[in-house]
Amino acid sequence: MLFNSYEFLVFFPVVFLLYWFVFQRNLKAQNAFILLASYVFYGWWDWRFLGLIAFSSLVDYICGLKIGAEEDTFKRKVYLGISLGVNLGLLGFFKYFNFFIDSTVQMINTMGFQANPYSLQLILPVGISFYTFQTMSYTIDIYRRQMVPTKDAVAFFAYVSFFPQLVAGPIERAANLLPQFFKKKVFDYSLAMDGMRQILWGLFMKVVIADNCAVFVNQAFNNPESQPASNLLIGALFFSFQIYGDFGGYSNIAIGTGKLLGFNLMQNFAFPYFSRDIAEFWRRWHISLSTWFRDYVYIPLGGSKGSKYQSLRNIFIIFLVSGFWHGANWTFIIWGGIHAVLFIPLYLFGKNRVNIGIVAQNKALPNFYELGQMGVTFSLVTIGWIFFRSPDLNSAIGYIQGLFDISIFQKLQMDIRVYLFMILVLIFMLIEWGGRREEFAIQKMAFHKPVLIRYGLYYGLVMAVFLFARKDQEFIYFQF
Structure with a gap:
């Protein structure tokens, strides 16, 4: 369902009225209604992918509980690995399978060998790049002991599928959005x-x-x-x-x-x-994604605390990954590389935070x-x-x-x-x-x-x- 469609023009007023006038007295009922509305909103595009978002939510809900209850470091890493593996696996399969196959075939052919491409006509589930990053931040934050897991499955599923930002962000961290599902809502004019x-x-x-x-x-x-x-x-x-x-x-x-x-x-x-400058541009453009990569990729790689070489490596990685996140095409990787090249002189001369x-x-x-x-x-x-x-x-x-x-x-x-x-x-x-x-x-x-x-x-x-x-x-x- 599109925000700029007649369907949404009918859908949202109905949701708004039921949310505030029917379910307001019961927070759990309100959350359950938000979950239902979100699944209707998402399923309007293609109901077959409701199972995908439900499965991803279930995996991270269970892994979050396991990580939070476990003290053994190895087991905590195992559960975190399951969460990341499932999310990145689904994202990689639906978004990048054909890209890797076609790129490999192209490379083999340039070496003088013949290879026949085998590609699947995969439909990319709308919003998968957004909600997988959102759920991954939840389990990572629990692993880092920056938040405790929730036992309320309905609230968690509603957080993952919250329809206003489900298909194109902002990519909300659990630490910001999830607690809001546990606060009683009072209409604020x-x-x-x-x-x-x-x-x-x-x-x-x-x-x-x-x-x-x-x-x-x-x-x-x-x-x-x-x-x-x-x-x-x-x-x-x-x-x-x-x-x-x-x-x-x-x-x-x-x-x-x-x-x-x-x-x-x-x-x-x-x-x-x-x-x-380009550094300021990235502090102002798609802030939820750039800060996500900063906190969950750039800083874990060492950020700017290592040698100049390591810092430059990390900058290139973060921009190339950001480009690749946008799509399975070399044009996006080059786009990310261009921004890395523009950013690095600012970093080297200490002008990136002017x-x-x-x-x-x-x-x-x-x-x-x-x-x-x-x-x-x-x-x-x-x-x-x-x-x-x-x-x-x-x-x-x-x-x-x-x-x-x-x-x-x-x-x-x-x-x-x-x-x-x-x-x-x-x-x-x-x-x-x-x-x-x-x-x-x-x-x-x-x-x-x-x-x-x-x-x-x-x-x-x-x-x-x-x-x-x-x-x-x-x-x-x-x-x-």
Whole structure:
């Protein structure tokens, strides 16, 4: 079920009303209802994979209990190994089986031997990359004695399958989200209104910005050899806004939906395109994933505490793994490698933690130096996105080569809509700039303005969503 579908427009109000007016008095019943609603939400896409998420939840629930009750270090490692093995095994089989088979066959053929590929037509379960990481953090934290396991199976299963963030994050740690299933919920009007505003902004990002950028992006990337360089440039720029509007929009809808049910989910995007270097970009982009890799991969490898060589090795590993997490394609690995290469000079010169605060914190506008930093960072990120969007390495390289052509100075071979949409994207970024100090762009916007102005903004966004809506456009990160 998609957030931007008519089904969800019916589904969520029903869930909301039953949750607060029928099940509110009994916390266990509330959790059981959330679990049922989450399974309906997930099963709407393909009911056959409900068994997969239930099995993964059951394994980690049992392993968590065993690890928590066991004092013997070896046995604790065994149960942790079972948890990680099952989760990574399922993820590896469904997401990477064909990639490894095809890559092995290709390597054998380049060596002069003949090999016939054997691939399965596997359907990738939506959200498997997200909920497997979520359950793994639970057993790892118990193994580290950073939390105690829960004996409430319903609450745990509801935590794993919590429908607002189930299929595309944020990747919630058990230490943050699971305890919220044990707290009695009291409807908070101000929190609910904040959630409504966040959902509205998320829908605007997805339906108005991302889905309409996709039209021009597809035109550029589906047939790049026939496009002038000016069209390719616009296609690359629009993809940067498409993927941000799509994934950032999903995260805002998820967090806002959680607020309406009395849950606080972690911020997943913090205005990443206002970053002044790549290190800052990664502190602001897909925060739940980057911090997950930091805490469960980078630090266990030694982080930056070892020699320079070890630190550089760990940085490369973390970026390459991050790329590989996104999909079974060499383009994602190259994308991760590009970001590693951009990050390492900052690390070597001790500049990777210079830009911690918000840009132009106490000013209306950035200075020229900050503007230049943001421009360079955005340009480098956009080049990386070309690999991310391209179907294969040859296409990505060809696309970049196509940018360095005299036709870059030609007039765009697109209709008037592209110019109008450029203005809309600019307005979008100006709103983002104005709200960069908040959790999301319109959280506090127009709070101190007259009611007509405030609600005029809201109704304007609602009208834009309905006017620009395209039928049930899936979210990009569903494929991951």
